[in-house]
């Protein structure tokens with residue numbers, strides 16, 4: 001056996017899983033197509049990740065949280081849901097939770113950088129993580145005795161457990177023959193950072209406007225100018241998004257201020273622009289013989305509820321706990337009972353919100369008159385029904 005555990009993909013989920021397993025007496029190899037310098041100092045990718053209080057706790061335990069510069073942690077106090085041209089908003093306030101903020105916003109590339117640094121430290125302390133970069137998983141075979149992996153370079157590796165953490169379009173999961181339900185919303189998201197005249201009061205917006213969906217993720221003020229700053233997400237059919245990627249900044253700024261109905265005043269582009277296709281994925285199985293999926297490879301959420309990486313952390317914490325316990329008690333780390341328990345727990349934690357998100361986004365992007373009426377009525381009802389808002393606040397803080 002070359003290693004105890006092979007992890008395919010050194011994204012945030014793969015790195016955090018390796019860190020969570022380090023020091024348990026197990027040998028771990030992480031396989032990643034990108035070169036190591038790209039992991040050490042990842043490029044900005046447009047994503048601001050809303051982390052729940054529970055995820056913050058897990059990242060503290062993994063030694064990742066302490067690596068963030070406090071200035072890069074933007075508090076998320078409230079969440080506002082808007083519909084169409086109406087100024088009415090359903091407000092999920094932090095007062096509905098036990099916390100001074102619902103969660104925190106951190107740039108995805110900073111999460112990746114901090115997770116890499118935590119893994120690098122664990123490698124030098126325990127010497128139990130091998131990083132194989134510039135290579136990717138090309139073929140797999142698992143049976144009762146072992147998991148075998150063939151890399152693009154031709155190299156072959158054997159382990160007791162193989163974990164796929166190689167994105168929602170996981171090649172490793174596909175190579176295992178696991179089917180997935182994929183929902184293509186036929187839209188793309190443009191993400192960038194912008195400054196704006198009006199304050200955001202640290203409230204996130206999810207705005208189901210007619211013909212477009214807008215999200216505003218409140219960041220700390222721009223350190224250079226002191227101006228109000230947010231991550232902005234615009235969702236539209238791809239053919240409308242693509243030209244906006246290269247639109248001159250002055251035109252883009254004007255167009256975005258208009259799309260926000262001037263509610264933020266003048267807006268200025270502060271970062272590069274990035275586009276992501278809106279595709280949600282749920283695999284039919286999360287485990288197989290000597291195999292498990294984590295992160296987006298296990299659940300590829302629609303970003304509207306900001307739960308993708310939060311679910312990723314939840315799942316990898318669960319899997320790492322089971323593997324560590326099995327190893328400590330001398331059991332097979334890939335025993336079918338523990339893998340089945342992982343699948344059951346993770347499905348229970350993620351499947352209801354995954355399905356609810358599909359339903360909500362379908363309703364709130366339906367432009368027929370009855371749907372418009374229904375979405376407006378649902379928001380007003382939601383605003384008055386405190387138990388519902390408390391449940392949403394609990395979900396945003398990650399309370400169980």
Ligand SMILES: Cc1cc2nc3c(=O)[nH]c(=O)nc-3n(C[C@H](O)[C@H](O)[C@H](O)COP(=O)(O)OP(=O)(O)OC[C@H]3O[C@@H](n4cnc5c(N)ncnc54)[C@H](O)[C@@H]3O)c2cc1C
Nearest residue numbers: 009011012013050136137166167295296306307308309310
């Ligand atoms: C616009 C946007 C906003 C989001 N906002 C939020 C939010 O607010 N809150 C939240 O919780 N989540 C959010 N998410 C989701 C979050 O970004 C993902 O859940 C998270 O990045 C998934 O991490 P991962 O490690 O599972 O996968 P990825 O980040 O996709 O990493 C996968 C890794 O696998 C590697 N890889 C690919 N193929 C192979 C192969 N064949 N072999 C080996 N390695 C391979 C890749 O190079 C990569 O490093 C958002 C996503 C988007 C697009």
